[in-house]
Amino acid sequence: MTLLDSAEAARELLERAGLEPTLNRIMVVSAVAAGHGPVTAGEVLAEVLREHKLNRVTVYRILDLLAEKGAINRISSGERAQHYCVGRAHSHFHCTGCGRIQCIANEAIRFDESAVADSLGLLVSHVDLVLEGLCRDCARAAGA
Ligand SMILES: [Zn+2]
Ligand SMILES: [Zn+2]
Incomplete structure (x- = not known):
């Protein structure tokens, strides 16, 4: 859906959801958007780790927060791992x-x-x- 082509777009998305756009959150949102479709928490972590050092628990906690605030979508489907994506x-x-x-x-x-x-x-x-x-x-x- 709507792909985030810049940190600026990630920042706006966070602000719309009422979240302070910290660097870590921007990195996680950008990593979700980089998937060009629903991605698992593990895939988001791998994407973040390509360029940054962030621990797994932090990434997972940020994903939860973003989903709760509606900044990203969380898709649960049966026994499959939860997936995340961006877009209205x-x-x-x-x-x-x-x-x-x-x-x-x-x-x-x-x-x-x-x-x-x-x-x-x-x-x-x-x-x-x-x-x-x-x-x-x-x-x-x-x-x-
Ligand atoms: Zn298939
Ligand atoms: Zn989606």
Whole structure:
């Protein structure tokens, strides 16, 4: 989704979430964004360690904080490791074949808010769905 191309963008994202943009937080947000899609905490750690010295517990703690404040998205899917990504309201696809998780723009999913409002009386302000199935590669491999 929205990729952060600079430390400045990371700083803005943190400030929007009401977090002080410390250097460590900027590094972690940038590492999540560098994944170009959902990444695990381990992948974020590896990315941070490429250029900085930061211990694992600190990185994990910052990830938790960022997710709690809504600066980044946390995607939990079954028994898989939690994944993190950046970008405003969007959904995710979890492949049950290879376990890969990818970001899906809500525009790609036909979700009828007015139908939900009419039939259930619910006013939807945010959509964040987890879709499951087979990704293109796995579907092809399965001959589907
Ligand atoms: Zn797959
Ligand atoms: Zn995402």
